[in-house]
Amino acid sequence: LKKLFLIPVPIVDDNADTIPLDTTKVLDTIDLIIAERGKTVRKFIKMMTNTRPISDFEIIEIDEVIQNGIVDYEMLSEYDNVAIMSESGCPCVADPGHLIVLKAHQNNIEIIPLVGPSSIILALMASGFNGQNFVFNGYLSAKKDILDKDLLQLEFKVNKANQTQIFIETPYRNIQMMELITRTLSAHTLVCVASNITSTTQRIITQSVGDWKKTDMDYLKDAIAIFLIGK
Amino acid sequence: LKKLFLIPVPIVDDNADTIPLDTTKVLDTIDLIIAERGKTVRKFIKMMTNTRPISDFEIIEIDEVIQNGIVDYEMLSEYDNVAIMSESGCPCVADPGHLIVLKAHQNNIEIIPLVGPSSIILALMASGFNGQNFVFNGYLSAKKDILDKDLLQLEFKVNKANQTQIFIETPYRNIQMMELITRTLSAHTLVCVASNITSTTQRIITQSVGDWKKTDMDYLKDAIAIFLIGK
Numbered sequence: 001l002k003k004l005f006l007i008p009v010p011i012v013d014d015n016a017d018t019i020p021l022d023t024t025k026v027l028d029t030i031d032l033i034i035a036e037r038g039k040t041v042r043k044f045i046k047m048m049t050n051t052r053p054i055s056d057f058e059i060i061e062i063d064e065v066i067q068n069g070i071v072d073y074e075m076l077s078e079y080d081n082v083a084i085m086s087e088s089g090c091p092c093v094a095d096p097g098h099l100i101v102l103k104a105h106q107n108n109i110e111i112i113p114l115v116g117p118s119s120i121i122l123a124l125m126a127s128g129f130n131g132q133n134f135v136f137n138g139y140l141s142a143k144k145d146i147l148d149k150d151l152l153q154l155e156f157k158v159n160k161a162n163q164t165q166i167f168i169e170t171p172y173r174n175i176q177m178m179e180l181i182t183r184t185l186s187a188h189t190l191v192c193v194a195s196n197i198t199s200t201t202q203r204i205i206t207q208s209v210g211d212w213k214k215t216d217m218d219y220l221k222d223a224i225a226i227f228l229i230g231k
Numbered sequence: 232l233k234k235l236f237l238i239p240v241p242i243v244d245d246n247a248d249t250i251p252l253d254t255t256k257v258l259d260t261i262d263l264i265i266a267e268r269g270k271t272v273r274k275f276i277k278m279m280t281n282t283r284p285i286s287d288f289e290i291i292e293i294d295e296v297i298q299n300g301i302v303d304y305e306m307l308s309e310y311d312n313v314a315i316m317s318e319s320g321c322p323c324v325a326d327p328g329h330l331i332v333l334k335a336h337q338n339n340i341e342i343i344p345l346v347g348p349s350s351i352i353l354a355l356m357a358s359g360f361n362g363q364n365f366v367f368n369g370y371l372s373a374k375k376d377i378l379d380k381d382l383l384q385l386e387f388k389v390n391k392a393n394q395t396q397i398f399i400e401t402p403y404r405n406i407q408m409m410e411l412i413t414r415t416l417s418a419h420t421l422v423c424v425a426s427n428i429t430s431t432t433q434r435i436i437t438q439s440v441g442d443w444k445k446t447d448m449d450y451l452k453d454a455i456a457i458f459l460i461g462k
Contacts (some may be wrong), residue, residue, distance in 0.1 A: 006356045006357060014377075015253070017251055018254075019346075020250055020251040022249045022429075024250075077335075088353055091301075091356065092356045092359075093355060093356060093363075095360035098356075098360060098362055101437075105423075105437040111435050115346075115348045116251075120348060120352070121321055121324070121349045122321075123344075124320055125324060125329075125332075126237060126323075126328075126332065127329075128323075128342075129333075131325055133369050135364075135367075136366075138363040163366075196345075202343075205336070206336040208341055
């Protein structure tokens, strides 16, 4: 292993123009792709007309490299240029790919992260909230009584430290989440919901909890949404 | 005002290929650009051969729109498509542009964030650290005795909650910061320094505090660096 490239893919399948040239041209040099999901990566490569034919690429799924949290580094050391690609957006943020990166660092391999869409950053930019201090919390608790307290805790951090709070939810639970938010948080607290980012149905709304109470939220059903509390 | 576009620019001046087509093609539709720095934006537009000549663009600096924290929304309402562009990377994260975005939300304007380089996300991807839970802290305290405690607090959050801690420093203080880190944190704590991201001198190293002690850090002098503590 000589170089480990981290290659983003579009967030929405057919949106190849969200990937810059610097990122796609690297594909020509790759000997092995570690994919979160092989199918997504094959689709992406087929769209990139300036690259080699798909049959030229050796693609394995990430589960074949990481087992029980252990990275099979031997397997990778047979290749020069390896890439990690996630199912959506930037790799090694919300997938186990970061374990491979850490292992590569331990072996003094050069790591090259490439530019592409990050729904976290796009949502933060568009929220209007403070970007000098923010937290990405991933998923909050699935237990309702704990979730109440979690949300109040996030609201407290916004008010106390002007620290923007970002989190995600499983799409089919979006509306439940918003109902809980409108019941739990103060009417004047600002909440942004950024849904279906980079798609034609993208919708990014920042308004007070009081205004969210009056908003028809059906459009959030099964949307891919990012939630932000801030000011 | 009809639409507010958030348009990233390259992190390094001459690296236009880090900006995707979806982002650059928007430039053709823009009536007014609010620039963190006019000079940087003019340079960027000149590089983008697929856009209108530079003389066609109306460009004002962000200080002309925001005075004492108040956004002059009247001025913007004379234009249809307005864009905000930062001096480096993604706008409205580490610049006051987010106040304009918030004001636009209050007026129900559509906000369209576009894809481009974010040194925070690139550093996080390449660090090998947990991306499911991370904080961007901006600048830490400039006071040495407080900074000590801040660093220990960040290390505590990494160990307790596996929450990756990201922060920045003024370039001329990078080496001082690393010296303080190596004196203050545990030898086995992992620290990543991602310097000059997307440039030809990019260097991203993740290693233990113990190993940082043995590393020649002269290369960090005046580099644009992002610091991460994680596991």
